[in-house]
Amino acid sequence: MLIDHYNKVRQHSLLLAEPLSDEDCGAQSMPDASPVKWHLAHTTWFFETFILESMEAAFAPFHPAFRVLFNSYYNGVGEKHPRAQRGLLTRPGMAQVRAYRANVDARIACLLAGELARGERERLTMLLALGLEHEQQHQELLLTDVKHLLAQSALFPAYLDTAPALAQEHAQPTAWLAFDGGLAQIGHAGDGFCFDNELPRHPQYVAPFELASALVTNGEYLAFIEAGGYRTAHLWLAEGWDWVRSQQLECPLYWQRDDAGHWQEFTLFGLRPLDLQAPATHLSLFEADAYAHWAGARLPTEAEWELAAQGVAVEVGQLHPAAAGAPGTGLRQMFGHCWQWTSSSYAPYPGYRTAPGALGEYNGKFMLNQYVLRGSSCATPAGHARASYRNFFPAGARWQFSGIRLARQVE
C-alpha cells in the first residue's frame, strides 16, 4: 500500500533525529548544510506545496509563513528564506515542526483515502513517489549535515554511541576488471521510479576500459599523503591546487592526528582510530583526481561506471564506512559504502526535458559546474540506490560520503 510506504519513509526521518537534542536540530554549520529541523520541515513543505496546495479541496496552509521559510530553491514558488541563515530560525521550534509533519501526514492520508478522478490519482501517485524520493535524499543530507555540525565541537560528540560491528574484509586485493565498451545504452530503463535527470535512455559510445574492483582504502590514501601528494602541484587540477593551498589542506575532511601523531577519523560514532581497510571518504573531486593521477590511473566517466554497474546487486549501507562488501569476487563496493566521483560534468542527456512549472527546477538548473557521483553510500536509505542514479556536487564538496574508484584506459 502506498500509504504504508509513505508512513515508513516519513517515520524514518524522525527516527534519524531521535539521537539529537532540539539544539542539535536547529544549528547550521555552513551555508551548504542545513539544520535537521529544516530538513524535517522542508520535506513536509514539499508535500504541502506540490500536492496539497493543488489537490486538497479547501486548501489552507498549516502556517502562511512556512511557504517562504521552507522553500529551498524553487523560484517558481516565490520568495525563499536566505539559505545561509537557516540556522537562525529558532522559531518555529522543533515541537511546531513535528506538529507540521503530523498535520501534513494526516492530510495526505485523507487525500489518498478519498475519491479522485483517475488522472488525478495518477498524478498524486507520481507526486507522492517524487516526494518520498526527495525525502530520502534529505535523509542522507541530514546525516552528512549533522556529522559536519558535530565535528565543529571540541567535544567531538558521537551521533550514535554504538558502532555496527566491523565487517572485516580481509586483504582482498584490488584488481583491474576489463570492460569491452561499445555503443552502450545509458540512462534509466524499466517502469520503476527515476529522476528526470536519468532520462532519456540513450546510446553512448564507450571505448574499452578497466575499472578497479574496489574502492580506494584509507590505507592507500594515506600512502598518497605520505608521498607528499598534498604538496605536489603537478598532480592537481589548476583549480584544485589553488583550493589546496588557499585552505592549507593536508588530509581528508575528518582526519586528524592525536597528540601521539596517530591518525584518527571523526565519524558518526565519534572520534576513532583510522580504519586502514575501510574506503577513504569525505574527499573532494580535486583530491580524488589528484590521487588518481598519482596512482597512474584516472576517474571513470559516468557512462563507464553505469555500464559496469548494470546488473550489480545494490547493497544497503549501514551508517558505517566499512559496511560489509559483496561476498563474491569481482566488482565490489559499488553501492552502500561511499559515492564515487566520476570525471563527468553534470549535464542533460540528449533529449532531456524538465517538468513544467516549479518542479522543473528540481534538477535541470544545476547542470553547470557540478560533477557526477555514482553508486550510493553508507548513509543512503534502503531502496534509494540504482545503477542509473546521478548524484552531483561541486568539485570542492567534501562533507558527503564521497570516495574513489579508479579507472584506466586499456593499453
Place this chain on the structure above:
Amino acid sequence: MLIDHYNKVRQHSLLLAEPLSDEDCGAQSMPDASPVKWHLAHTTWFFETFILESMEAAFAPFHPAFRVLFNSYYNGVGEKHPRAQRGLLTRPGMAQVRAYRANVDARIACLLAGELARGERERLTMLLALGLEHEQQHQELLLTDVKHLLAQSALFPAYLDTAPALAQEHAQPTAWLAFDGGLAQIGHAGDGFCFDNELPRHPQYVAPFELASALVTNGEYLAFIEAGGYRTAHLWLAEGWDWVRSQQLECPLYWQRDDAGHWQEFTLFGLRPLDLQAPATHLSLFEADAYAHWAGARLPTEAEWELAAQGVAVEVGQLHPAAAGAPGTGLRQMFGHCWQWTSSSYAPYPGYRTAPGALGEYNGKFMLNQYVLRGSSCATPAGHARASYRNFFPAGARWQFSGIRLARQVE
C-alpha cells in the same frame, strides 16, 4: 551579604533566559552577537577561571574543554573557540550549562564561607565584584543579542508577551540647557565599584556648552528621514556615507513599513507601531552624527556628558524604549532609556593602568576605533549605571539600545 548579592545577580541571568526555548538560546545571529547559552556559560567561566582556578584548594575544572570553549577574548588564558562559531556549540546543551552554573555557584559559596587570609579575602571580594559587574554587562548583551536573533525570523516573535504600560511623556518640549565648563574633574570618584577605564579621575578643560534636555525622539528622527537624510552625502562622515550606501540603509535597524506604508518597530514585545514620542534607538554613531549635523548641532564629548550628569539620579530602565522619564524639569533621560553616543573615541585616561595578567585585557586593548557611549538603557540591570561609566562600540554598531542627545557650542 556578598553571597546574597552574588546569588541575586546570578539568578537574574537565568530569569532573562526563561522566556526562551533551548533552540533560542543556542543560535547566534551574527558574529558580534553571542548565543544566550554562551552568555550564561561565559559569565560562569569568568568566575571559574579568574577566582576558583587560583583560590580553590583543589581546583579541578567542571569540564576541561570549557576553558577554551567559553573564553571570550583573553589571550592570556590561552586558546579560544572562534567567535563567529559560537552558535555551532550545540554541545554542551542548555542542561549542561545550567549544571555548570550551579556547580560554580556552589563552589563560590563554599569559598566565601571558608577561611581565607586577609589579603586573599580582599582579593576575592574585588574579583567577585568585578565578576558580577561583568555578568551584568552580559545581561544587557543577552537582551540585545536575543532581540537581534528574533528579528531574523519572518514570524517576528516577541521575547515578552506583555509590554510594560506606556508611560506617557506628554509633549514636554526639548530645551537647550547651558553649562559653564571650566577645568572639570572627570572619572570615577569615591569608594564604589568602577571599571579600570573610569580611572584615574583627572582634570580636563571643558569649554562652555549646551546640552539638549532630552533624547531625540522617533518623531524627530522620522523628520530627518523624510527630509532625505539618508540620501544627503554632506551630512555624513566619509566612512558613514560609504556605510549607508554599501548597505543601502534608509532607517534605523528595527524599523520597517507595513503594507500600508505605516512605520513599525520590532521590539522585545514583538512588532509594534512606531512610538513617535519615544527616544529613537538602535542607531549607529554614523546616524547619530548625521542627524546632529542636520539638526544644526553636534554630539557631546564624553567629558561634557559626564560633567552634566554629575549629580543626576540614575533611573532604572524597564525593558521598554519609552520607560518613564524623570518627572521633574531640566535634564531628562540621562539613564534608563538608551545609551548616548558621544564624539569621543575610546582612549585611556591620563595615567590609566591595566591590571596585571589576563584581566588586564578587560578594557585596555579595545581602546582604538571605538567610540564612547554614556548613560544606560532600558536593558541595563538595576545598579549597573553611573555618571562615569564608559560604554563603547564601533561607529557602525546598531544592535545596542543606542540613541542621540544633542549638544552645541555656546555662540
Place this chain on the structure above:
Amino acid sequence: MLIDHYNKVRQHSLLLAEPLSDEDCGAQSMPDASPVKWHLAHTTWFFETFILESMEAAFAPFHPAFRVLFNSYYNGVGEKHPRAQRGLLTRPGMAQVRAYRANVDARIACLLAGELARGERERLTMLLALGLEHEQQHQELLLTDVKHLLAQSALFPAYLDTAPALAQEHAQPTAWLAFDGGLAQIGHAGDGFCFDNELPRHPQYVAPFELASALVTNGEYLAFIEAGGYRTAHLWLAEGWDWVRSQQLECPLYWQRDDAGHWQEFTLFGLRPLDLQAPATHLSLFEADAYAHWAGARLPTEAEWELAAQGVAVEVGQLHPAAAGAPGTGLRQMFGHCWQWTSSSYAPYPGYRTAPGALGEYNGKFMLNQYVLRGSSCATPAGHARASYRNFFPAGARWQFSGIRLARQVE
C-alpha cells in the same frame, strides 16, 4: 621557410601594440586580463624557457628575473609573479621588453640556422610551432584585454580610428539545418598542427540534431532583453541567476544606452550605435544558455558543432563584429565572427595524454569548471582556426568575443 613564418607571427604581435601608448601597454584592467606588455614578454619567455634554455649551447637568460616575472602558470618552471599584479610591473618598461623580444628572436634565428642533430631539429620544429600557436592565442587575448582596458575610461577611446567597411548581410533569414548524427569521428585528423586537447581522434555517438544557420544577432538578443530575459529566473541556470542578480546585469558587457535611451556598443573602434544585424557578442555562457531557453532551443554540444563544421571553409575575422560572412547559403559565420559557446564542459578526450614536464600543464590542468567554445572570432589571427579547435572559458567570462549559435533536438 620556418624562420619567415616565425618572423611574421612575431612581428604581428608588435603590430597589434602599435596603436597604443606605453601607458596603455602597462595597465591591467582585471585579474583575468593581462597588460599588453606582459603578453609581449610572456610569449617571448615561452621561446626562451622551452627552447633556448634546453637547446642553446651556452644559455644565459636575457634577465634572470624574467623567468619568474613572465611565467604565466607553469608550476613546473618554478615561481610566478602574482597574476593580479601584472599591471604593477612598470619595470621592465616597454623599451626593455622590445629589446627582450629582439634578443630572443635573434637567438632563435641563430639556433635555426645552426647545426642540429636530427632528433633535435625535429624537436625544435615542434616546439617552434607550439610557441607560435601560443603567441597567436595571446594575440587574440591582447585584443580582448586591451578592449576591456579602454572600456574602463570615461573617454571611451578607440583602439583603431577607422572601422573596416561594414559588410552588409541583407536580411538573410536564419534557418534550421538538419544533421543526421551517428557514430562520428571527433578530434583533429591529419598532419597539421593541433593542440594536445584535440587528440586523440575518437568515435562519439551523436543523435540527430538541427543547427541554426547563423549566429544570434544583436537585434534578436535585444528582443530577449526587452521581453524581460534578465529578470526571469526560470530561464537561467541556478548559478547564472545568482550571477545576474549579484552583479545586477541587464545587457551584454559592452552595451550601454546614451542619454536619449538608444543602445550603443563599445568596440575597438570606440563607442558606436548598436548594429542590429551583427552577431551578438561578449556574452557569458549563462546569457547564451538563458537566451537559448527563451528561444525554445539549446546550445550545441561540441561534438555536434564539430560534426557540422567538418569541411566548412575557415573565414578570417577582420577585427570587426560584422566581418563579412560566407556569401553562399547554408551554414554561415562558423569562423571569424565570434566564438560559439557549447554546452560541453572542457574534458579530456578518451585516451588524452599530456606532454612530459612543464609543457604538460599547457591544457590538461584546466579541464574543470570550464566550458568549450568553438569556431573563431574577428580577433583570431589568420591561420589559427580549425574545426577541431577547442577554446574554453569559465561560464561567467564575457570579455572574449563569445556569442551564440542555437541547436535543437530533432522532434
Place this chain on the structure above:
Amino acid sequence: MLIDHYNKVRQHSLLLAEPLSDEDCGAQSMPDASPVKWHLAHTTWFFETFILESMEAAFAPFHPAFRVLFNSYYNGVGEKHPRAQRGLLTRPGMAQVRAYRANVDARIACLLAGELARGERERLTMLLALGLEHEQQHQELLLTDVKHLLAQSALFPAYLDTAPALAQEHAQPTAWLAFDGGLAQIGHAGDGFCFDNELPRHPQYVAPFELASALVTNGEYLAFIEAGGYRTAHLWLAEGWDWVRSQQLECPLYWQRDDAGHWQEFTLFGLRPLDLQAPATHLSLFEADAYAHWAGARLPTEAEWELAAQGVAVEVGQLHPAAAGAPGTGLRQMFGHCWQWTSSSYAPYPGYRTAPGALGEYNGKFMLNQYVLRGSSCATPAGHARASYRNFFPAGARWQFSGIRLARQVE
C-alpha cells in the same frame, strides 16, 4: 610675488615625476595609493574646479570629463572615478596631463594679472594658498605612492640613483625630557596659513609628561622584533593583534632579509642594508603602540607633542630616512625625518567649523577612525611643516614615512 610661489610649487611636482617613465606614472599599487599622473592631474583639477570655475570670466573646462576623472572625494562637486581604478586611466596620457597643467597654470597667471574686485582678490589669494598647500600634500603622497609601487617589482628599482650623504648621528643617546604641562593653548596661532583642522586655538589641560628626545631607531626596533614582539599578544591592541596575525607580519613594511639573513630595507634609493642608527619608519599605529608597550612607555597625545614642539625650529627632510638631525642637544628629529604617531584620534577642536560648499569636505568628514601624526617627514616639501600641523591616517597605514617618538607619565 604670489605668482612666483605658485610657479615654484607647481614646478616642483613635475620635478618629482622626472625620474619616472610614463609607465611608472600610470600605475596604482593599491587602492590607498594613487598614480603619479593622477596626483599631477588632481592637483590641477583643484585649481580649475575651486578657482577658475567660479572666477574665470568665460570658464570652459580644459576637458569636460576631467571634472569626474580627477575628483578625489568631493561629493559636493559631483561624481567621481572609482578610487581603486585610478591605475586604469591610461587615457588621458602623461602628455595630455602635462598639457592640462600648463593650460591651468596659464589661466591662473592670467587671472592673477587681471583686474579683480577687492573681495575677489582676497578670495583668490586664500584659495591659491589652499591649492598650493594641497599640492604640497600630494607631493609627499606622490613619493610614498611611487615608493610603494616600485617595491612591487622583483627588480627593486631605485627612484633616485644617488642617495644623499649619510649624516652620521653618532650614538647620541636618547634622553627623557620633562614637560610641566598645565592649561596649554593648542592649535594654530598667528597669521600664516593653516588648515581648518588646526583651528580654533583653544585651551587644553595637559598633565606633566616626559617625551623622548629622539625617534626610535631601526636598531631599537630590531630589538623588539628579536624579543618576539610580533608574536606576543599582550603587547598589542586587540585590532592590532588581529591585523598582525591575519597578515602574518613580522617586520616593518619595507624590511626583508637577504639570502644570508641580513636585514635590508627598500628605499627610494633601492634596496640597502638596514641603517641601525636611522629612525624606524613605515610603521603602523599598531606597531608603534606595541613597541611603546614593550618599551614600558606610551605614545604621546597630540597636545603633548604640540606643546613640546612649540618653538622648535622646523627642519627640512632630504628624501632620506637618515636626514641630518639637529646637531644640538635636547629635542631632536621633530621634523624632517618621519611623522610621529600619537594616541589621539582625529577629532574636531572645540568650535571647529568647516568651510561652506564642497571645500568643507577637505578635512571634517574624515574625523573618525583615523589617528593623528605630528611633525613632518623626509618627503615633506620645504615650507609645509609646522608645530600645529595635523596629519592623519588609519591605524593600519604603513606606506607613509611614519615612526615613533615615545612618551611617558611622570611618576
